[in-house]
Amino acid sequence: MIDTASLREGLARVCERAGLGTLTGEPQRLTGGAVMESWRFSAGGSDYVLRRAPSLAFMEGRPYGHAVEATLIEAARAKGVTAPAVVAVLEEGDRLGSGFVMRALPGTADPKVILGCEDPDGLLRQIARDLARIHSLRKADVPAGVPVIDTRAAIADLKQQFMAAGGDRPIIALGLRWLEDNCPPPVEPVLNHGDYRMGNLLVEGSRLTGVLDWEIAHFGDRHEDLAFGCMEVWRFARYDRPALGLGAVEDYIAAYEAKAGVTIDRERFRFWTIYRTVWWALGCLKMAAQWRSGADRMLERVVISRRTSEQELDLLLLLEEDAPEAERARPVVLPDMSCTYLGEASQEEMATAIAEWLETLKEKLTGHDRFQLAVARNALGMIAREADLLPMESDLLLSEELLAGEKSLHSSGLLADLRSRALQKLSADVPKYPALRAARAKWIGEH
Incomplete structure (x- = not known):
């Protein structure tokens, strides 16, 4: 992470070059942001936000850089999307690395605050409206470099990521095999924001004031963006409101259809929900690799990597619908993990x-x-x-069997075993995750 003195010096150079006025006060690091850093600062009587990569190495292998992202945001603004105005892209002489500066917008991105708003239904309609506007952009509207995603190639890439991460998580292996077996035919691609969910939306009261974090925008199936915001992980404390923690999926889709003039296919919606759950599970795993490599040594990286177990549980809840009734009814047995320590501290x-x-x-x-x-x-x-989690046997062989289709949800006892593993792991990693309570009630009758 950059030191404060170097940050101030670099921002002063940017402000002078972009005509933003004199830098005043100390830049403040904003919380959140699992990938990029965000710093709020003031210059010439106005407030701005610097968005930058934690290191230049962090940008290696990404489909496009911050200059393309900045131009993409301006293209979205031209279509009426509620996005921040970009005022400067970092240059080598700024000595701040890779990033850009935006005008600060009113509101908060804190889901706890947003989900307590007075008019969640109205806010959900605004979010659907802006997503429809994003999806109205075509290749001619955006800068070169924004990729077009081929779904089968994307699944193959996820599989490579899985193997690079050890290939030993059976539930992810089960999800990858399901994606290969259920990949839908191609559709005309539209611009996807790629990360359209609670946490990347600015809200003031019940009004949408900004759509943030465009770094993984791409052309693909519109159902992907819709499904991503409805994943359990982005509902935060409002597990009972499947659409971004604000309302019903049916209402969200209806509002989107009204603005976009299209009909949403619920089977495609389910496919992309499962795809993105696998995608984020692997994204969490990659955080540990980034920390190990030294590309970003922030503490959040190693902790977020342990949130993989959230996605494994969510994935199993999605996939178990395809299991035979007899397997869904099979009881889940959790081991006794109680342990008494005597003498020295455990x-x-x-x-x-x-x-x-x-x-x-x-x-x-x-x-x-x-x-x-x-x-x-x-x-x-x-x-x-x-410390109280019983050691499990290596999951590599089971993962290989699931990837190869040698075992599946039709295999006797597999679903019950995976349920038990998911409950144990998530109970250790993130015991307050809302879906865990729902899964325990569904699978073992705990209330």
Whole structure:
């Protein structure tokens, strides 16, 4: 991460070059952003946001850079999308790496605040409206470099990512095989935002004020963007509101259809929900690889990698619909993980003690440092809970059998075994994940 002095010097150069006025005050690191850094600053009486990569190495292998992303945002604005105005793209002489500067918009991206708004139904309609506008863009409207996604090639790429990450997660293997077996025929591609969900939308009251984070925009099936925002992980605390945590999927789709003038295929919607659940599971796994490589040593990387288990549980909830009734009815048996320690402190107790001490520092920290403290305490909680997790046999062989189609949801006892694994792993990683409570109620009758 860049030091504050270098950041100020670089921003001063950008402000002078772009005619934004004199930099005032200290730049503030914004929380959130699983991939890029965001810094809010003031210059010439106006507020701006710098969006930059944590390192130049972090940009290697990406389909396009920040200059293309900035031009893409301006193209979306021209179509009426509620996106921020880009005022400058970083240059080598700025010595800030790769990124661009936007005018700051009113509102918050905090899902906890947004999901408590007074008019969630009205906000959902605005979100559907802007998505329809994004999907109205064609290749002639955007800069060269925005890729066109071939679905089968994309599935093959996910499979390569899975193997590179060890290839030993059976539920992901099951999902990959399902995608290969159920890939729909191609459709006319439209511009997909690629990350259109709660957390990347700015809202003030019940009004949409900004669509952020365009770094993975591409041309593809419109159902992908629609499905992604309805995944369980982006509902946050509102598990009962499947569409972005705001309302019903049916209402979201109806509002989108009215604005886009199309009819949504529910089977395609399900395919892309499963695809994106696999995609994000692998995206979480990659966070650990990025940390190990040194491309980004932020604490969030290693912690987000453990959120893979959220997607595995969600994926199993989606896929189990295809299992025979007898397998869906088979009871799930969870092992007894209780353990009593005598004498010296256990791993769990030591992790808990450190977490309690970190909590005493909370009031002494502000901004991103306070956010990092919360991430550190989450990490220690994972370590403490994992101490009681019984070791499992290697999942590599089972994953290979599932990828090859040698085993499936029709295999006797497989679904019950995968359910048990998913519950155990997620209970250690993220016990407060809303879908975990729903899965425990559905699978083991716990209330």
